[in-house]
Amino acid sequence: MTAKDSYKSGFAxxxxxxxxxxxxxLNRLVGQKIAIxxxxxxxxxxxxxxxxxxxxxxxxLLDTPGIHKPKHRLGEYMVEVALGTLKEVDVILFVVxxxxxxxxxxxxxxxxxxxxxxxxLVINKIDRIAKxxxxxxxxxxxxxxxxxxxxxxxxxxxxxxxxxxxxxxxxLPAGPKYYPDDMVTDRPERFIMAELIREKVLHLTSQExxxxxxxxxxxxxxxxxxxxxxxxIVYTERDSQKRILIGKSGAMLKRIGQQAREEMEALFGSKxxxxxxxxxxxxxxxxxxxxxxxxxxxxx
Numbered sequence: 349m350t351a352k353d354s355y356k357s358g359f360a361x362x363x364x365x366x367x368x369x370x371x372x373x374l375n376r377l378v379g380q381k382i383a384i385x386x387x388x389x390x391x392x393x394x395x396x397x398x399x400x401x402x403x404x405x406x407x408x409l410l411d412t413p414g415i416h417k418p419k420h421r422l423g424e425y426m427v428e429v430a431l432g433t434l435k436e437v438d439v440i441l442f443v444v445x446x447x448x449x450x451x452x453x454x455x456x457x458x459x460x461x462x463x464x465x466x467x468x469l470v471i472n473k474i475d476r477i478a479k480x481x482x483x484x485x486x487x488x489x490x491x492x493x494x495x496x497x498x499x500x501x502x503x504x505x506x507x508x509x510x511x512x513x514x515x516x517x518x519x520l521p522a523g524p525k526y527y528p529d530d531m532v533t534d535r536p537e538r539f540i541m542a543e544l545i546r547e548k549v550l551h552l553t554s555q556e557x558x559x560x561x562x563x564x565x566x567x568x569x570x571x572x573x574x575x576x577x578x579x580x581i582v583y584t585e586r587d588s589q590k591r592i593l594i595g596k597s598g599a600m601l602k603r604i605g606q607q608a609r610e611e612m613e614a615l616f617g618s619k620x621x622x623x624x625x626x627x628x629x630x631x632x633x634x635x636x637x638x639x640x641x642x643x644x645x646x647x648x
Contacts, residue, residue, distance in 0.1 A: 356405040358438035358520035363412050363460075365452040368443045369472040373503035374398055374411040377513060378532055381615065397535065399527045405517045406525045410437065434460060439519040440467045441512075442495075446477040446485060449492060457493050466519045469495040470512065475502040538565040540615070545580055545608045545624070552604055553592060560585040561593075562632065570618075577621045578612070583629050593626045601626065 362370045375381050378398045400407040412433050434440060440460065444453055460467055469489055474482065486498050497515050501508040533540070542563040549561050567579040582604075584590055594601045601624055609622040 354404070355522065355524070356517055356520040357407070357523035357526060359408045359410060359436065360439045360441060360516050361410045361412055361433040361437040362441045362443060363434070363456060364443035365450075365456070368445050369503045370411055370443050373441075373443060373470070373472060373501070373509070374409055376503045376506055376509050377409060380532060381611075398533050399531050400513065401525065401527070401529050401531075402517070405520055406527065407513070407516055407520065408526060434463050434465060437465060438521060439516050440465050441470050441516070442467055443470045443472050444489070445473050446471060446482070448485070449489065454492070460493070466496040467493065468497045468499060468512070468515060468519075469493075471498070471500045472503055474500045474507065475505055537616070538568060541565050541568070541578060541608075541612060542580065544611050544615075545582065545604065545622075548604045548607045548611075549582065549593070552600065552607070560589055560633065562629075571621075575619045575621050576612075576616070577623070579623045580625070582624060582626045583632060584626065585629065585631055585633070587628055590626050590628050 362374060364370050378400060398409045398411070400409065410433055440463075442456065442460065449457075471482070471485065471489075477485075482500055486500075489495065489498065496519070499508060499512050499515060501512055503509065542565045545565075546561060546563045549563075562583045563580055564583065565578060565580045567577075569577050571577055582593060582601075584593060592600065593604070595603075605622050605624045609620045612618075612620045612622070
């Protein structure tokens with residue numbers, strides 16, 4: 349058998365409740381920032397396709413929205429995306445925290461019983477728990493589902509993440525490379541820019557604002573001096589939220605823009621000029637037309 353014949357490739361889905369560290373794990377697996385990270389739940393709204401290419405395999409990772417009880421049409425879409433992914437992949441990573449399984453975990457496990465895809469349990473945030481407390485947690489999960497592997501990891505510091513990658517590759521079929529060696533995501537640059545801006549909104553604002561926000565990058569142009577000029581609109585649902593996003597004398601919007609610009613420059617290796625505007629679209633998360641226009645149309 350030649351090296352070409354033994355090459356493996358396939359897809360893995362990262363699923364779990366909101367705020368268990370799925371996006372942090374994705375970024376750690378890939379080795380650079382692809383998905384936005386926040387301490388607020390339900391951060392991810394899309395399936396994020398990221399790529400790990402090795403000499404022996406290519407693994408395409410799908411970071412899905414956290415599975416939760418939806419409160420609006422956008423939430424329904426997010427759950428639909430996450431559950432639909434289970435049937436599309438070669439292996440599933442079910443990410444949990446170092447806590448006793450709750451109703452949300454049980455609901456996800458019930459959904460996974462409907463598919464034959466191998467499931468690897470990933471117990472994340474083990475940097476927060478004593479080692480001797482892990483074993484009873486593992487045994488508790490063993491009683492709930494026939495996991496192919498159980499892997500304790502810390503996405504924050506990288507503990508056991510390389511081993512997790514090796515285990516995922518074991519479950520991939522033989523196949524070709526789907527993407528070039530140097531590609532780490534199939535998402536366009538505008539998508540990444542918009543997500544970086546949205547991440548800064550999540551970090552810098554609180555209460556009602558973060559999850560009512562959508563970001564649309566309307567224009568990207570490289571100027572003669574090499575600076576990349578980006579014009580983006582931050583949409584929210586109420587005038588009161590708009591005032592919070594802009595801040596006194598525009599201070600909050602300036603902070604959002606500055607932090608997003610700095611991260612764009614670090615990621616893309618170019619100088620950026622970022623222009624942000626805030627607009628109100630009342631109750632957009634419950635209106636299919638806005639959900640679609642803002643890029644959240646479910647993939648079929």
